[in-house]
Amino acid sequence: MRVLVADDDPGSLLVARAAVERSGHDCMTAADGGEAWALFQAHRPDVVVTDRMMPVMDGLELCRAIRAEEPELYTYIVLLTSQGSRDDVLSGLEAGADDYVTKPLDPFVLHTRLLVALRITTLHADLAHYRRVLSEQARTDPLTGLHNRLKLSEDLEQLHARSARHGEEYSVALCDVDNFKSYNDLYGHQAGDLALRAVASTLAATARRTDGVYRFGGEEFLLVLPRQGVIGARALVERALCAVRDLAIPHAGDPSGQLGFSAGVSGFSAGHVVSAEMLLNEADAALYAAKAAGRNQVMLAP
Structure with a gap:
């Protein structure tokens, strides 16, 4: 001692x-x-x-x-x-x-x-x-090893307060694995769990060291990107989507024939000062628009 x-x-x-x-x-x-x-x-x-x-x-x-x-x-x-x-x-x-x-x-x-x-x-x-x-x-999702909703709420609250105080931008991206219910129906829940782990690992590997990657729920994942505008955020998420496609996980229930995801991106900036909750809602709306437009793509919130 x-x-x-x-x-x-x-x-x-x-x-x-x-x-x-x-x-x-x-x-x-x-x-x-x-x-x-x-x-x-x-x-x-x-x-x-x-x-x-x-x-x-x-x-x-x-x-x-x-x-x-x-x-x-x-x-x-x-x-x-x-x-x-x-x-x-x-x-x-x-x-x-x-x-x-x-x-x-x-x-x-x-x-x-x-x-x-x-x-x-x-x-x-x-x-x-x-x-x-x-x-x-x-604060950890047991299936994927990513942070969970509890850690997200803590991190996002701190990031939002810091960004608002210092006038810094940040973005969030909500990602949802396409046609995941049919994937589970076709290949079983064990295969579904393995697919979610693969997507989680790919998102984490694509993100920057300062970014946060969270399991948002079910087959949804959320990326929180400090000091990143929406254009840069979309480019990062599109790289992640390409990396998931490169995994070549077969999915007979998807028109593309393999597993992919759709994503919606929204951002906090000097010209768009809104609450963190509103950003999540905007990202969710953009995700819905990506799904409606044919899936397997990334859309920006208006």
């Missing part, structure tokens, strides 16, 4: 540092609360061992500042105090400390506190990992 020890008494600081290093942990030290706070922000230690009474920022203020940060990983705080009254202990715990040790410091006692700190910080690290995994799973 990385342990930060803060104490304005040089003797106590040396004893604490020696005890931490004998316990097998990395140690950094601070001679006052202000220095300790700067080191905490720079290095995010796993454990902070802090004296209660220090200049610049005392131990209670340091505890409150650390807890106010609410970092992803938990910092275990041990308060050193020569005042062992119940009120002092309670005020320390209320400020955010996890445990306390009375001075003069007993290295064995600090060693036992560090054992507890290791268990607690390891548990919190595991929980943080599982939260990240669950958060990613909640």
Whole structure:
């Protein structure tokens, strides 16, 4: 673990540092609360061992500042105090400390506190990992591996706000696999799933690194293209359509004889300032127009 020890008494600081290093942990030290706070922000230690009474920022203020940060990983705080009254202990715990040790410091006692700190910080690290995994799973389509509607709503809201604030354009493209119901009827749902994965992979490979590709639902996919006008967006989607055709997935239920898709594109710009919801509606209308015009093509919203 990385342990930060803060104490304005040089003797106590040396004893604490020696005890931490004998316990097998990395140690950094601070001679006052202000220095300790700067080191905490720079290095995010796993454990902070802090004296209660220090200049610049005392131990209670340091505890409150650390807890106010609410970092992803938990910092275990041990308060050193020569005042062992119940009120002092309670005020320390209320400020955010996890445990306390009375001075003069007993290295064995600090060693036992560090054992507890290791268990607690390891548990919190595991929980943080599982939260990240669950958060990613909640935003990922299990069939295609693309982002889903939840992630789309988050990303599109941020992009729209940023584009409106900075006067930047962006486009969205709604793509729908043509005659997909008949594909499932002819080849079965397992083949349909494989076809959707192939289309998803092709869209993701064609998109730029900064673009977002989402499964919108069923056989529909949505591309979100930051800093891209509708002309450039249409060209990108047409390249994706050509790439899907190049897969040469047979489809007897489509006039072309192979799997393809139709798409509608709309864009946010200085001359077309509308809500993100309106852009999606416009892309959907353009997609409908592409379907009505014979499918297997890309149409721009008016």
